[in-house]
Every structure is written in C-alpha cells, then in structure tokens.
Amino acid sequence: QQQVKQSPQSLIVQKGGISIINCAYENTAFDYFPWYQQFPGKGPALLIAIRPDVSEKKEGRFTISFNKSAKQFSLHIMDSQPGDSATYFCAAGGGWGKFQFGAGTQVVVTP
Amino acid sequence: KAGVTQTPRYLIKTRGQQVTLSCSPISGHRSVSWYQQTPGQGLQFLFEYFSETQRNKGNFPGRFSGRQFSNSRSEMNVSTLELGDSALYLCASSLDGGQNYGYTFGSGTRLTVV
Numbered sequence: 343q344q345q346v347k348q349s350p351q352s353l354i355v356q357k358g359g360i361s362i363i364n365c366a367y368e369n370t371a372f373d374y375f376p377w378y379q380q381f382p383g384k385g386p387a388l389l390i391a392i393r394p395d396v397s398e399k400k401e402g403r404f405t406i407s408f409n410k411s412a413k414q415f416s417l418h419i420m421d422s423q424p425g426d427s428a429t430y431f432c433a434a435g436g437g438w439g440k441f442q443f444g445a446g447t448q449v450v451v452t453p
Numbered sequence: 454k455a456g457v458t459q460t461p462r463y464l465i466k467t468r469g470q471q472v473t474l475s476c477s478p479i480s481g482h483r484s485v486s487w488y489q490q491t492p493g494q495g496l497q498f499l500f501e502y503f504s505e506t507q508r509n510k511g512n513f514p515g516r517f518s519g520r521q522f523s524n525s526r527s528e529m530n531v532s533t534l535e536l537g538d539s540a541l542y543l544c545a546s547s548l549d550g551g552q553n554y555g556y557t558f559g560s561g562t563r564l565t566v567v
Contacts, residue, residue: 440486441497
C-alpha cells in the first residue's frame with residue numbers, strides 16, 4: 343500500500359532544462375519530507391528536505407515546493423545536467439525511523 | 454568519516470535457507486533502519502532500532518527479524534527464504550530516526566533467492 347504517490351515514473355529532459363517530480367501523501371501526521379537521489383549500485387543519498395511550515399526550500403539547483411492543504415510536494419531540478427541522471431525518491435515521515443517512500447522517478451538528462 | 458557499511462554486498466541463497474545481513478552505522482549514530490528495495494514496490498520499511506531497542510516495525514512477516522548491538526551495529530535475519538525475498542536490502546543510519554537530518558544509507562546487500 344503506497345501512502346506516498348510519486349509521479350512521473352520516468353522523465354527525459356534536455357541539458358539545461360527543468361525536471362519536475364511530484365509527490366502526494368495521505369497522512370497528515372507526516373511532518374518531514376526528504377528527497378533522496380540514487381545512482382545505480384549505490385544507496386539513496388539525502389538531497390534536500392522540508393517541513394510543512396515552509397512552502398519552499400531551495401538548495402543550489404534543487405527546490406522543494408510544498409502545498410500543505412493539497413498534501414502535495416514537488417522537486418524541481420533547475421538547469422538539469424547529465425550528472426543529475428539518477429532515480430529520485432520522495433519520502434514522508436512522522437515518527438522515529440519510519441518513513442513512507444514514493445516509488446521513485448528515473449530521470450535521464452540528455453546532452 | 455566512514456560511511457554506512459553493509460556486508461556482504463551480494464548474496465545468493467536457496468529457498469528455505471536463512472540469511473543474516475550486517476550493517477555498521479556511522480560513528481555516533483545510534484539509530485539504524487532497514488528497508489527492502491524492489492523494482493515493483495520501491496523502498497519498504499522493515500524495522501528501526503535505537504540503542505538496542507526496536508522502536509518501529511513495518512508490515513513484514515515474522516520471518517524478518519533484526520537486532521542491534523551495544524556498539525550500534527545491526528543485523529537483520531530472514532528465515533525460510535522465499536523467491537519473493539529477492540531484493541536490495543538497505544541499512545539507513547541516523548542520529549534520530551531520520552526525523553531532522555535524514556538518513557545516510559549504505560550501498561545495500563543484493564540478495565538473490567533461487
């Protein structure tokens with residue numbers, strides 16, 4: 343049972359373009375929303391995270407937008423680079439050590 | 454600073470056997486969480502340990518168990534292996550169950566059940 347729904351499943355973007363990945367959650371008790379980046383053969387790595395009292399957070403080329411009333415949040419990758427080609431997971435947590443992850447989005451950035 | 458170490462990296466087992474996977478968290482991290490990653494189901498939470506106590510458990514059968522030692526190292530065990538247990542098992546280390554600083558994941562143990 344997927345409590346965090348992530349879309350799209352995959353996307354292809356040209357170098358310099360914007361990648362947008364969306365997630366929706368159900369449990370209003372969730373209060374921490376991280377995004378992870380995973381390269382083949384590696385474990386996921388924390389990219390950026392947000393709490394519901396903030397509507398947007400930016401770190402470099404990565405921005406999270408958060409809509410508490412809609413229970414949705416999204417990751418924007420600006421000026422996408424070939425090195426950004428990876429699988430991205432959103433997650434939501436509301437208690438120690440128990441997170442719900444999205445199914446993942448495979449991003450391919452073409453030169 | 455050493456990362457999260459998982460051993461072994463790859464494992465092939467036969468149906469019905471049991472397996473033990475090991476995880477050494479980042480020094481100073483007392484919380485260790487385990488996740489199962491499969492192409493169809495994504496990352497599914499197995500359990501989380503903090504200071505040798507299991508704090509949370511996911512919706513997996515009792516064949517999946519774990520423990521944490523006084524040095525924070527953790528092991529998970531799967532008994533009576535089934536073909537569907539084939540997956541990447543990820544260990545995640547954190548200070549606080551990932552609630553403020555997220556997780557640091559290991560590279561995982563790839564388990565194949567034949």
